[in-house]
Amino acid sequence: MDIRLVSVQLCPTKPDFPAKIFTFDQGLTLIHQDVPTVPVAVVDVWVRAGAIAEPDAWPGVAHLLEHMIFKGTKRVPPGAFDQVIEYNGGMANAATSHDYAHFYLTTAADYLPRTLPYLAEILLQAEVPEECLFYEREVVLEEIRGSEDDPDWLGFQALCQLLHPQHAYGRSVLGDAPSVQNYTANQLRCFHRTHYQPENMTVVMVGDIREKAAIAYMEEIFDHFGVRSECPPTTRLPNHPIQTIKRETLRIPELGPSRLTMGWNGPGIDRLQDNIGLDLLAVVLAGSHCARLVQRLREELGLVFDIQSCFSLQKEASLFTINAYLTSAQAERVEAEICAAIQTLQTTPISTAELARAQRLLCNDFIFSTETPAQLAGLYGYYQTLATAELAIAYPQIVRQYWPEALQTLAQRYLSTGAYALVLLEAAES
Secondary structure, rough: OOOOOOOOEEEOOOOOOEEEEEEEEEOOOEEEEEOOOOOOOEEEEEEOOOHHHHOOOOHHHHHHHHHHOOOOOOOOOHHHHHHHHHHHHOOEOOOOOOOOOOOOOOOOOHHHHHHHHHHHHHOOOOOOOOHHHHHEEEEEEEHHHHHHHOHHHHHHHHHHHHHHHOHHHHHOOOHHHHHHHHHHHHHHHHHHHHOOOOHHEEEEEEOOHHHHHHHHHHHHHHHOOOOOOOOOOOOOOOOOOEEEEEEEEEEEEEOOEEEEEEEEOOHHHHHHHHHHHHHHHHHHHHHOOOHHHHHHHHOOOOOOEEEEEEEOOOOOOOOEEEEEEEOOOHHHHHHHHHHHHHHHHOOOOOOHHHHHHHHHHHHHHHHHOOOOHHHHHHHHHHHHHHOOOOHHHHHHHHHOOOOHHHHHHHHHHHOOOOOEEEEEEEOOOO
């Protein structure tokens, strides 16, 4: 039976949150921000149907379904969606991660009535035609083969497996070739009808779209969801941070410079303030040309060709990494220097000047990431899928509130020099 949306409720929002959040019957969420100064409309639909939602025996099914969504429905034949979007001068694409899948459409505002119904149709009523699955499966298998030829991907995946040995975050979003090769259309339909339901979905509309029109779009075209199904069970084991140092060395033919990557478990989205502090620590260590490890290891000692630090926020467990390009002979010394730099953070608060510089960099990056309707739609949808959209604008405020001793405490809590994962990539002997 169809699920119809017959009422709408405006959720209380913080006074400084620039968008409005609406909840429809059955749990479908709309986030809307009218930006009348640009004649563009962006619709970004986020679904809690990423790799962590996959049944234990179905790795990669979420990503394969993302591909098959675009193959149409009973009313929209394969290829028709792309034709409509391109004919009206728009752009559409999608992405799948561990925590979500999202599908986005950008078009001139005047053409939204012609294009948005097609996006809603393929998302809510995906047919997964058998005749298209054979070809699209080959596309995904080629993606898997390509990733296995990418040293950086191999190193990152090995690091995730060390950090998350029993959690879905340790698996590749792409899945594995034997599984993808054998998925049936019925399995993909089952996953779709289980997870592509209103309570798992957020529709973000940003651009030259009036509020009344946005609500009307929702009531008129996001109103027919598929008959619910139920996938096989998914084991959601808790993600326990590692307690020891775990190492792995991969030997890659014709690699060139070696890569050393060190990684630490961070908290989930429920500890957003800690996560933002870790983002600051990433900048302090190796997030800019003036960062400590860049100056020490590249400029002073010449031990690395380059070194970077990165923080990635995820729903259940975040990821803090330091990645260096170097010769393998220097790997042990570089690891020791990185640990020494972390120990310094744990024992000595950073200066207020260094903290202020890191805060400026992150706040400016945030500003640069909110310049366009597409960036805003992505930001709101991402945070709403992980927690709530209003957290998106809390980021710069939390960054500015940090003080040196608080960062010192975070380094002690999360960046242990006795518990981390390390992956070394070096050239295989010919």
